[in-house]
Amino acid sequence: MRVSIDVDRCQGHGRCYALAPGVFDSDDLGNGVELNGGIVPPEFEVAARLAVANCPENAIALDEGT
Amino acid sequence: MSTDERFSGSFADRFEDGPLGVDNAVINGPVTDFATDFDHTDPMWVADPFPILDDLRDRCPVAHTDRYGGAWLPTRHEDVSAIAYDTERFTSRSVLMNNNRPPLDMAPAGIAPPISSDPPFHQEARRVLLPAFAPRAVAKLEPGTAEYCDSLLDQLEGRSIVDAAVDYAQHIPVRVIADMLGFPQADAELHRQFVHDILESVNDPMEERFQKIQGVIMYLWGQIEDHAESPRDDLTSFLIDAELAGAPLDPIHIAGTMALLLLAGIDTTWSAIGSSIWHLASHPADRERLVAEPDLLPTAMEEFLRAYAPVTMARLVREDMDWNGCPMKAEDWVLLSFPSANRDPEAFDRADEVIIDRQVNRHAAFGLGIHRCVGSNLARMELRVALERWLARYPVFSLSDPDAVRWSGGQVRGPRTLPISVPL
DSSP, X not given: OEEXXXXXXXXXXXXHHHHOTTTEEEOTTSOEEESGGGBOXXXXXXXXXXXXXXXXXXXXEEEXXX | OOOOGGGOXXXXXXXXXXXXXXXXXXXXXXXXXXXXXXXXXXXXHHHOXXXXXXXXXXXXXXXXXXXXXXXXXXXXXXXXXXXXXXXXXXXXXXXXXXXEEOOGGGTTTOSSTTTTOOTTHHHHHHHHHGGXXXXXXXXXXXXXXXXXXXXXXXXXXTOSEEEIIIIIITHHHHHHHHHHXXXXXGGHHHHXXXXXXXXXXXXXXXXXXXXXXXXXXXXXXXXXXXXXXXXXXXXXXXXXXXXXXXXXXXXXXXXXHHHHHHHHHHHHHHHHHHHHHHHHHHOHHHHXXXXXXXXXXXXXXXXXXXXXXXXEEEEEEOSOEEETTEEXXXXXXXXXXXXXXXXXXXXXXXXXXXXXXXXXOOOOTTOSGGGOOTTHHHHHHHHHHHHHHHHHHXXXXXXXXXXXXXXXXXXXXXXXXXXXXXXX
16 A cells, blocks of 8 residues: 655645554644655554545545555 | 844834725624625624524525625535635635725735735745644643643632633633743733734724724734844744745734734634533533543544634635626625534535544644644644643533533634533
8 A cells, every 4th residue: 555645735734644653744844744655554554544534635645556 | 132123113103004904884783694694793603603504505505795895605615625725716815804804915925924825925924834833843832731731720629610711721722822922921811802802803893993903013013022132932033033035024024923823823722622621511421432532532622623613714805706606706705614614514424413433534624725724733732632631630520501601703613601510
């Protein structure tokens, strides 16, 4: 599984790194950034889906494939 | 002695010409029909706006009023979000619906940057503030906030009825933001008065409003002068030193941003804390579950923010246009009701129910698009800590007199009187 944040849509609500701290972190401005190049370790897949589903700006794409 | 020439001379001189912008006639009196004559200060709206918003969403869904010189109220999530994203056709030059439109030449900064700023200026002005409100900066404020919450609760020891709004919620954000700005703690009552003067008295006569606004500006100016002479490690000194596009900030920009941080930082969070306690006081099953499962608080808190979103924003229409069948005129207000968007059944399952373990909650309590609340990380920290400390002290509590609860009117909604019975 892989996640990627659309930096043009992200407004720094901070839901992703609050809900999936193993998958996302905050930059110095509070915007979300992917950890580990966006590759989601299996144990964080549930959290990653939750983060995607809670982004108010619909800014996170999720690819189940990789 | 300050050597910074930006702050020489009297700030009052800059306002010697009196009220600025364009005033419209104030319309008072009871609302006849919220679809065609809405007023967010009407007593029925203030007591409980949600049935009104639900009704409008079903039958309207964009309400209009001639009050405030003409205004629109979209109620569906889809419409609220479309307007929030449309910074071309809707300007943020003023975000507080009242009977005065600020002068056009205040754009692009507006009166309180960056909330009142439009692109591209907005992004630069916002960038100045973001690091101070990013998660790592906010985390440092958490221990002090928890300690302050506990000290407020200590003072309530021995009472069987406490006012969760007056004795608790209203103090927390005032202390946090005043400390961040480096304002005297002794001025807390004055800061709350500013909130009342500016945000809640939107339909007062403009001469009275102007006097009050001037009072706030003069206070902030005094703080700026004081900090220019004796710089400290706080947000006010930070703004005095900050640069935008390589130049120091204009003093009016500094004062406007300080006004924003002070006013927007206070009654919003105070409202969120109060509404959450009100919900738990009137829904014992939710309270019991949260006491039994404290790890649920971050999830429950998001649901309180969805269901009782404290903040409604405003925009001004830039040019005459037909917007989804609405004949909007230039300078009409649009109220962006995030509370209504958050209750739209098209956007949320069981939108009218408060479900404290709701897992998918894409709510818009902190806005959508480029004007996402700059203080959202701070607000969430304060709300979580305030509820944690309250629940730790009072695992059992209830409304002592539901009819005595009073809510604020205008664009920020929360309980202002909230009597709660607690075990002795």
